[in-house]
Amino acid sequence: MVIVPEGMIPGLLTRQASFEAVEKVFAAMASGEAANFPVVREAMPTEDALYGFKGGVAPGILGLKAGGYWPHNLERRGLINHQSTVFLFDPDTGRVKALVGGNYLTALRTAAASSVSIRHLARADAKVLGMVGAGHQATFQMRAALEQRAFEKVIGWNLHPEMLPNLQKVADEAGLPFEAVELPGLRDADVIITITSSFAPTLMADHVSPGTHLACMGTDTKGKQEVEAALLARATVFTDEAAQSVSIGEAQHAVAEGLIAEGDVTPVGAVINGTHPGRTSAEEITLFDGTGVGLQDLAVAASIVETAVADGTATLVPL
Amino acid sequence: MVIVPEGMIPGLLTRQASFEAVEKVFAAMASGEAANFPVVREAMPTEDALYGFKGGVAPGILGLKAGGYWPHNLERRGLINHQSTVFLFDPDTGRVKALVGGNYLTALRTAAASSVSIRHLARADAKVLGMVGAGHQATFQMRAALEQRAFEKVIGWNLHPEMLPNLQKVADEAGLPFEAVELPGLRDADVIITITSSFAPTLMADHVSPGTHLACMGTDTKGKQEVEAALLARATVFTDEAAQSVSIGEAQHAVAEGLIAEGDVTPVGAVINGTHPGRTSAEEITLFDGTGVGLQDLAVAASIVETAVADGTATLVPL
Numbered sequence: 001m002v003i004v005p006e007g008m009i010p011g012l013l014t015r016q017a018s019f020e021a022v023e024k025v026f027a028a029m030a031s032g033e034a035a036n037f038p039v040v041r042e043a044m045p046t047e048d049a050l051y052g053f054k055g056g057v058a059p060g061i062l063g064l065k066a067g068g069y070w071p072h073n074l075e076r077r078g079l080i081n082h083q084s085t086v087f088l089f090d091p092d093t094g095r096v097k098a099l100v101g102g103n104y105l106t107a108l109r110t111a112a113a114s115s116v117s118i119r120h121l122a123r124a125d126a127k128v129l130g131m132v133g134a135g136h137q138a139t140f141q142m143r144a145a146l147e148q149r150a151f152e153k154v155i156g157w158n159l160h161p162e163m164l165p166n167l168q169k170v171a172d173e174a175g176l177p178f179e180a181v182e183l184p185g186l187r188d189a190d191v192i193i194t195i196t197s198s199f200a201p202t203l204m205a206d207h208v209s210p211g212t213h214l215a216c217m218g219t220d221t222k223g224k225q226e227v228e229a230a231l232l233a234r235a236t237v238f239t240d241e242a243a244q245s246v247s248i249g250e251a252q253h254a255v256a257e258g259l260i261a262e263g264d265v266t267p268v269g270a271v272i273n274g275t276h277p278g279r280t281s282a283e284e285i286t287l288f289d290g291t292g293v294g295l296q297d298l299a300v301a302a303s304i305v306e307t308a309v310a311d312g313t314a315t316l317v318p319l
Numbered sequence: 320m321v322i323v324p325e326g327m328i329p330g331l332l333t334r335q336a337s338f339e340a341v342e343k344v345f346a347a348m349a350s351g352e353a354a355n356f357p358v359v360r361e362a363m364p365t366e367d368a369l370y371g372f373k374g375g376v377a378p379g380i381l382g383l384k385a386g387g388y389w390p391h392n393l394e395r396r397g398l399i400n401h402q403s404t405v406f407l408f409d410p411d412t413g414r415v416k417a418l419v420g421g422n423y424l425t426a427l428r429t430a431a432a433s434s435v436s437i438r439h440l441a442r443a444d445a446k447v448l449g450m451v452g453a454g455h456q457a458t459f460q461m462r463a464a465l466e467q468r469a470f471e472k473v474i475g476w477n478l479h480p481e482m483l484p485n486l487q488k489v490a491d492e493a494g495l496p497f498e499a500v501e502l503p504g505l506r507d508a509d510v511i512i513t514i515t516s517s518f519a520p521t522l523m524a525d526h527v528s529p530g531t532h533l534a535c536m537g538t539d540t541k542g543k544q545e546v547e548a549a550l551l552a553r554a555t556v557f558t559d560e561a562a563q564s565v566s567i568g569e570a571q572h573a574v575a576e577g578l579i580a581e582g583d584v585t586p587v588g589a590v591i592n593g594t595h596p597g598r599t600s601a602e603e604i605t606l607f608d609g610t611g612v613g614l615q616d617l618a619v620a621a622s623i624v625e626t627a628v629a630d631g632t633a634t635l636v637p638l
Contacts, residue, residue: 005638033364037371040356044376047411052356053372053383057363064372066383066406070413083413087385087406092366094389094402099418101638315636319324319420 003315004301004308006101012313013108015115015144017303022112023119023272025058025299026240030269034058036241036293047072054294062091065102065297082106086301096319100301107140109296113240114193114215115144117288120271121238121279122191122213127152130181130189132203132226133196133218134158134166141193141217142170155181155189159196183207194218194226201253205231210283216250217290225253227287233259235287236279238268240296249291265289322634323620323627325420331632332427334434334463336622341431342438342591344377344618345559349588353377355560355612366391373613381410384421384616401425405620415638419620426459428615432559433512433534434463436607439590440557440598441510441532446471449500449508451522451545452515452537453477453485460512460536461489474500474508478515502526513537513545520572524550529602535569536609544572546606552578554606555598557587559615568610584608 004012028034034057041052048071055064067084074081084102089095118126126149131138134156142154154176156167164180171178179185183202186192187209194203195217205228208214214235218226232254239245242265246255254260268288270276279286308314323331347353353376360371367390374383386403393400403421408414437445445468450457453475461473473495475486483499490497498504502521505511506528513522515537524547527533533554537545551573558564561584565574573579587607589595598605627633 003636003638005636007638035361035364037359037361038357040359040372040374042354042356042374042376044381044410045352045354049410049413051376051381051408051413053359053374055359055361055372055385057361057370062363062370064385066374066408066415067413070411073412077412079412079414085406085408085415087404089370089385089404091363091368092389093392093396093398094368094370094386095398096385096404096418099415317322317324317634317636319322319326 001096001317001319002098002305002309003317004098004100004304005315006103008308008313009101009104009304012307013105013300013304015108015147017307018108018112018300019115021299021303022109022296023116025295026116026267026269027272028058029241029295030267030273034295036295054297056293056295056298057091058295058299060091061088061298061302063088063298065294067102086297088298088301088305098301098305100304102297105297105300105304107137109300110137110217110292111140111144113290113296114141114217114288115148117215117238117268118145118148118191118213120268121286121288122149123211123282126190128189129154130186130192131156131167132192132194134163138195139166139170141195142167145191145193146174149191151176154178155185157181157183157186196226197224198226199224201225201228203227205234208285210285212285214287215290216287219250220248220292222248222252226250229254229257229259232287235285237265237287237289238271239265239289240268240291241293242267244291244293245289250289320415320636320638321417321624321628322636323417323419323623324634325422327632328420328423328623331626332424332619332623334427334466336626337427337431337619338434340618340622341428341615342435344614345435345586345588346591347377348560348614349586349592353614355614373616375612375614375617376410377614377618379410380407380617380621382407382617384613386421405616407617407620407624417624419623421616424616424619424623426456428619429456429536429611430459430463432609432615433460433536433607434467436534436557436587437464437467437510437532439587440605440607441468442530442601445509447508448473449505449511450475450486451511451513453482457514458485458489460514461486464510464512465493468510470495473497474504476500476502476505515545516543517545518543520544520547523547524553527604529604531604533606534609535606538569539567539611541567541571545569548573548576548578551606554604556584556606556608557590558584558608559587559610560612561586563610563612564608569608
């Protein structure tokens with residue numbers, strides 16, 4: 001089998017490869033060629049940890065990401081708190097094929113999802129990128145987003161403004177001006193990414209101008225919410241996986257309030273496949289509810305394995 | 320991390336070690352110190368395969384068995400049809416700790432379960448072991464069972480009598496006489512193991528004498544059934560995990576017919592822990608419904624890792 005340790009992955013995995021893997025697997029999910037399995041997520045008896053499995057199957061890909069959140073890792077042991085590992089199997093035989101460190105990969109596959117949505121749903125002439133959230137993951141989202149349109153400016157808001165220099169730094173790298181704004185200031189954005197762990201809406205419907213594309217990336221649990229439910233009623237809503245969007249994603253609230261139905265939520269893969277037209281006017285608000293699915297991890301891990309085997313950097317262990 | 324490939328496991332794993340690991344984890348499950356996670360089991364789009372995950376957590380143990388059944392492996396590729404792999408994690412940090420081949424291990428942990436039930440529930444003076452089923456797994460069950468009492472004879476029945484020499488061979492190894500019987504002949508047995516893939520009852524209540532201990536090991540899916548439901552009403556029923564016993568185990572039918580309730584099914588771990596008296600008379604029929612839980616696999620895999628590290632045969636891969 002092939003082993004690609006966590007430490008090697010930043011040197012092997014590009015944003016481009018993550019994008020291609022995620023775009024392809026979203027398309028396969030929408031056409032019914034790929035499916036995610038029910039998610040297992042359990043509270044651990046020690047360390048206040050959460051642990052679980054996200055599995056799936058797609059053409060040539062089978063496996064799971066296992067891991068979770070150990071909130072005391074950093075303070076107690078100097079390890080990062082999110083710990084995960086991807087295991088790939090041969091879909092033809094059931095034999096284990098590869099083990100891939102899942103931490104850096106998770107950051108890039110999540111950024112790739114919003115980036116895919118921007119490629120397929122944002123206006124071609126988008127100029128201003130708005131960021132809601134300025135944590136570690138926000139920087140990955142922002143770098144990936146900036147590659148999708150000829151952005152001229154980034155504006156951003158964060159609950160704790162002292163974290164905004166994280167966004168400033170990425171804007172500097174890209175040679176773009178960055179401006180901290182209040183939430184109503186996001187009306188100037190053509191694309192908005194929300195990437196917070198909020199349990200109450202932050203971005204309200206009247207903070208968003210016609211023609212905007214939103215990628216809401218922070219809500220992956222019952223109870224979390226980043227944007228006002230009324231915004232989903234005004235928008236055309238897309239997602240990675242509709243069943244997850246309406247149960248644990250951003251759409252859960254709009255559906256619970258009866259503002260939209262599950263049938264109003266379209267897999268972005270249908271736009272990639274051309275079976276849904278996507279954006280149909282310059283005034284339409286499009287909203288991508290990125291809930292995160294196991295197949296994103298598996299597809300990116302499969303791409304890493306391919307690269308690591310091709311360039312001879314993978315560890316090969318006889319089984 | 321530690322890797323113990325499939326091919327090394329028969330040389331590392333003893334029946335004794337499997338027994339101790341399974342007995343200990345059954346006890347921990349009954350005392351609430353250990354828990355199995357919801358099982359994921361999915362039909363694959365190709366190869367008519369079934370694939371899934373069985374995870375759990377116990378003191379010092381965290382992880383899952385992933386794998387399943389690829390029915391064309393043998394004919395198409397010369398590989399065995401059941402393919403599984405165990406992954407262990409550090410419960411303190413969430414980091415992956417070990418990968419252990421899961422095929423041989425599964426046979427031994429399943430045999431250990433019935434063996435644990437015989438140790439704790441069969442009459443001390445049991446002399447005749449009865450086998451219903453004579454496939455590959457039956458030989459593992461039989462070897463483990465013979466170590467628990469001073470058996471003097473083995474009797475056996477199989478739907479296809481041409482497989483009975485499998486049982487004869489194990490009896491010969493143990494220096495015991497073996498006799499093929501019709502089902503009513505099992506009234507002579509003091510301990511009966513059923514290990515078939517039957518979807519209709521084979522062993523009827525009147526094929527079983529007072530004082531017998533039964534270990535029903537074949538039923539792990541809705542619809543499967545090895546023994547007449549009325550037998551469970553006559554017996555004191557034990558299991559590995561009650562919730563699984565009444566939903567996918569042998570007890571599903573007796574519960575569906577209203578003959579017993581979930582509360583009548585006791586985890587064998589309670590007997591191991593001494594919180595349930597177990598058998599209370601020489602006439603009582605005891606029945607162990609072995610449904611198979613992920614923690615059996617994880618506990619045995621953890622024991623294998625310990626042995627392989629101690630004797631220097633494990634493959635160590637830096638992560």
